[in-house]
Amino acid sequence: MSTFRQLHYRDSPLVLPNAWDVGSALAFADAGFPAVGTTSFGIAASAGLPDGGGSSKAATVALAARLGRMSVHITADVEDGYSDDPAEVAEFVAELEVLGVAGVNLEDSRDGHLVDASTAAAKISAVKDLSPDIFVNARVDNLWFGEHATVEAVLLRARTYADAGADGIFVPGLVNPEDIRRITAVVALPVNVLAHPSLTVAELGDLGVKRVSSGSLPYRAAIDRAVDTVTALRDNRQAPTATSYWEMQARLVAFSRASGN
Template sequence: MTPFAALHHAGPPLLLPNAWDHASALALAGLGFPAIGTTSLAVAAAAGLPDGESATRDETLRLALVLGSQPFLLSVDAEDGFSEDPDEVGEFARRLAAVGAVGVNLEDALGPADRHAAKISAVKRAAPGLFVNARTDTYWLGRKADEGERWRETLTRLDVYQQAGADGVFVPGLTDPARIADLAARLDAPLNVLFSPAGPTVPRLAGLGVRRVSLGSLLYRRALGAALEAVTEIRAGRAPEGRTPSYGEVQTLGTPDPPE
């Protein structure tokens, strides 16, 4: 078992903060987080591209190249693998692993389950050591009006993805404690959920059997919100509140470690 996989099976649930550039990743790692994820929304927004439309393949690989050699475990949000061809998805995953990524998040966008399963299998063939977190969007995209039907589809899809070799499964948008506990008890693979400020706390999720809690784009959106609040306060003649890292602190986040 790899060190990243082990974080999903022992001890408290893995709280995975999601970064969007070199500085944010190093700042989070400086708080003691052993693993950092990326967030596709922030990567897309920073490049002026749409999220979830396979438009940021190059930007995602470029960020992985920057972060893969840093002293933390890196998991990459690769949307749907940026292709409908499983072999192309496998090759992209191989390139991620080659630059130091240890995990990849693949979303199904509610496309055919067998196609997503083929992508998972292709990734495991191309990069066997890469932790594949298979995401289903049954609760994220919300196309099913009937809760019972949506729940059954979730179970079916996750079963198919586990059989295809997924190391973990991810159900963003699922916040009901009873459903989370039921799902965690049914699964063979570790369950990942997306933290919601309106949903269960991390300790509560741990008690429900969740093994990984992702923050997704939350930190990036909070950072944008803090910037807007600060400039609004300044424009109104007030000093902005909240912690502001110094110029020197931020400068160190962009400076490579000196050679030994």
């Protein structure tokens, strides 16, 4: 089995599905994905909370504790590390590593705004000092929040995080092919983008992308399909097919037994 790090250095991009609970993670693993991430939006929304501001911290830890027992690699979306103190962030990530987590996403923003790059870099450095084997995917949020939203500004932050010890660079909101090519040509680390309907995974790979995350898309699509399912029933249309109760139950029973529950 390839290590989580090795999955970022293949000919084709790593497609990373992002789960919001055990059931979704098991389904992704059963579909053959070698690694599964968590989504802070999906986790927060499942609890009736808006994304950001640390709202998903407790649920993320609880989910990581369960998913870490799976046979696939797990990487956790931990927002900005839930603290301004690099030492506290490092200790938090170290606790996740003990639970079986192979990687984390660390954002360089808070409450929808960029923080100073040196602040994010200090967290990355502290995490790598304490947990050198953890794959730190440093998220550069210039384009996502529309602040200093230029390729040059993204590259400046990416270099800072690479120097701090990051293992990958995540640029959500990066969708323009020419911008993608410019960034991947300069950044030596694996570049991660969010899936977008305008580009296939193969096309992103041709542009130099090494990881494509689904983000909250599966959660949002699942909600849409759930609504479509019940409206079909209400409107006397044929109900859509779905994985059987028995197949999903068997998956959960196997996981529960393997986990010692």
